[in-house]
Amino acid sequence: DAGITQSPRHKVTETGTPVTLRCHQTENHRYMYWYRQDPGHGLRLIHYSYGVKDTDKGEVSDGYSVSRSKTEDFLLTLESATSSQTSVYFCAISATPGQAIHMNTEAFFGQGTRLTVV
């Protein structure tokens, strides 16, 4: 398995509170992603990072922010959690060191974080 660790694995939080999810990798991969998974929608990209301090928005970025201060860590923050953000969140990594980035974007996924906002 690719060395990806998400924490926490489960969290219940109250509406309006800030929440931070962590993704840690040991693979030295350049690209890191946060997706959310909801029934009927597959996985949708929230934010991604293409290097330290280099991040960009995905298709469902409203209400979320990210930070990447080290290659191995990618944090997802819900500024003020809402019930619509109840979901399963997956972190993914891609592009091995030295591999031309146009060759392969195969992504490897963490175990997921189940977040419930009450």
Place this chain on the structure above:
Amino acid sequence: ELKVEQNPLFLSMQEGKNYTIYCNYSTTSDRLYWYRQDPGKSLESLFVLLSNGAVKQEGRLMASLDTKARLSTLHITAAVHDLSATYFCAVDRAQKLVFGQGTRLTINP
């Protein structure tokens, strides 16, 4: 905007039968991926298809890619219960993957 559509979304079949899952996408891409997800688990990479006409096989699963038709298929041969899972296709867009909705496959004895 790239859209990826799978069909069917739900598929119930008997062991021993053959079936195909289809993945259509709306804009040009020559890289497509298939993943498997078991209930409550993460996504497992099945196939990486990197060019037009690419065909990959692993056991009872075979995936193909037709970039001109913007279509990929995942064919299941002589299905067995262990293949019950949700299958996702994903298409590359500028180093990001756009996923289909997933096909929930149930194989009955």
